[in-house]
Amino acid sequence: MKKSKLSLLLVLSLVLSMFLAACSGGDKKDTSSSNSKNTGDSEQLADSQEINVLESAEIPNMDSVMNEDVLGSEMVTQVTAGLYRLDQTGTKVIPDVADGEPQFNADKTVLTIKLKNNVKWSNGDPVTANDFVYSWRRAIDPKVAAPYGPYFMMDKIKNATEIVNGKAKVEDLGVKAVDDYTLEVTLVRPLPYIESFLTFSLFYPQNQKYVESQGANYAKDADHLLYSGPFKMTKWDGPQATEWVMEKNADYWDAKNVTLTKINFNVSKDPQASVNAFSAGEADITPKLAQAAIISQYEGADELVRYLEPSMWWLKMNEKNPALKNVNIRKAIALAIDKESLVKDVLANGSVAANYLVPKEFAFNNGKDFRDGAGSYLKTDKDEAKKLWEQGLKETGLKDVTFTFVGQDTETAKKEDAFIKDQLEKTLPGMKVNIQSVPFKIRIDREDKQDYDILHAGWGPDYADPMTFMDLFLTGGGQNHMSYGNPKYDKLIKDAQGPLGAKADERWKALQDAEKILLEDDAAFAPLYQRAVNLLVNPKVKGLQHNAYSDFSFQWVKVYK
Structure with missing residues (x-):
């Protein structure tokens, strides 16, 4: 489910356990x-x-x-x-x-x-x-x-x-x-x-x-x-x-x-007002807290509940833009962002840097996390990013590029996007990023219409299986909205949806191979982080x-x- 901000189990013949794995992803107690x-x-x-x-x-x-x-x-x-x-x-x-x-x-x-x-x-x-x-x-x-x-x-x-x-x-x-x-x-x-x-x-x-x-x-x-x-x-x-x-x-x-x-x-849209109401005993449960300064005030307190949720955040790159059609430019963007600094210094809320699509502690086969047998892709590497950027510019005949970057209008989102803009412009000479911060509904509309170059987006699962993430990127898929397509990727996903449905291990392998194509081969999008939730x-x-x-x-x- 698209995130403004969406387990589990043994199902049928596949042993699928849940996404939160007893919510042990945070640094708080269970x-x-x-x-x-x-x-x-x-x-x-x-x-x-x-x-x-x-x-x-x-x-x-x-x-x-x-x-x-x-x-x-x-x-x-x-x-x-x-x-x-x-x-x-x-x-x-x-x-x-x-x-x-x-x-x-x-x-x-x-x-x-x-x-x-x-x-x-x-x-x-x-x-x-x-x-x-x-x-x-x-x-x-x-x-x-x-x-x-x-x-x-x-x-x-x-x-x-x-x-x-x-x-x-x-x-x-x-x-x-x-x-x-x-x-x-x-x-x-x-x-x-x-x-x-x-x-x-x-x-x-x-x-x-x-x-x-x-x-x-x-x-x-x-x-x-x-x-x-x-x-x-x-x-x-x-x-x-x-x-x-x-x-x-x-x-x-x-x-x-x-x-x-x-x-x-x-409804309380002001995080500090929410915390004040909680402190005064006027509220028993707050909304999710995203502000690092507020969270830090309650670090270690019994009132602070933290867990790693299976929602992923990434940068979508619209391949209708000729520059972003180039795989080396996409890879350069994905490698240029210091994700560890993003989660530790900007978010500072327990979220973890992501070099993957399918979240950790979410989907299990025979008791093993999907991530156990999967790779780690597009890790931050600024030197490699610069080389790929220069190669991509030569291949496209461009000297400099200006991108429209669409993000949300919350204070936290604005801080994230400003950090990403700074990382990209300083690491990739000749790139200029123009941020447009808009309300969530407008951001979704811009995504649906592909009215962006780069878009800061997120997705949470709708059911307990990697497919809730993997089928988003099928060629022409209803949630693709970035003109990406790869027949090899499509075949692996279709196989996992069809003939491999009753073959748990083979299906898992097909999905892991598809994730590798999507990220390592194609850099279809730039993964950023898996989000942690904090609330009082x-x-x-x-x-x-x-x-x-x-x-x-x-x-x-x-x-x-």
């Missing part, structure tokens, strides 16, 4: 299931199970089909029950509406999922297989134009590609209700990460009768939504709202294991779950005295 250590109920619960949470932005959308950002997904996850969700450690897929694990046919292209018969919407209607069929069809319907529907379903769910291309009807999508409590899904090919895949909020159910009765008003505020998850939204005035409230859903099928009774959310959490608040897809779950939070 925070995999709470803000400190796993605390049992030997401690006494507080009389009030109510917390105050600060967020750094408003909720853009509460329609699970139309949502395309992490905060929206996080909020939808609190109030909706999907087929599966992540457990309280954020590292294992567990059934939610599903009644156990899916059953597969012989070639693992058809899965049958039995549903619980005691899951209800907040209007009293049962959650049925038809609710999933409706939402999935809505997500792939070209008339609805869901931002993530085609990306998630094309070449995965039967007939999704044909529907998007106008060669099949929405009703032909490979999902059907065998009966009220039996869902059948037909895949184009086996997906070794299917259970993790189905935890994503795009695949949540929607009540057709209710959605259609609301028309354009659906999901416009808290009064125009239905709820089936651990919480229900009792206050939210729509996308412009700077505060909202969730309360425990007594009708949730697993309500007995939900302790929190109320969560008060407020009241030590009395235990059980906050963090994950790769929707950031946090409050389902298992408890407040102690």
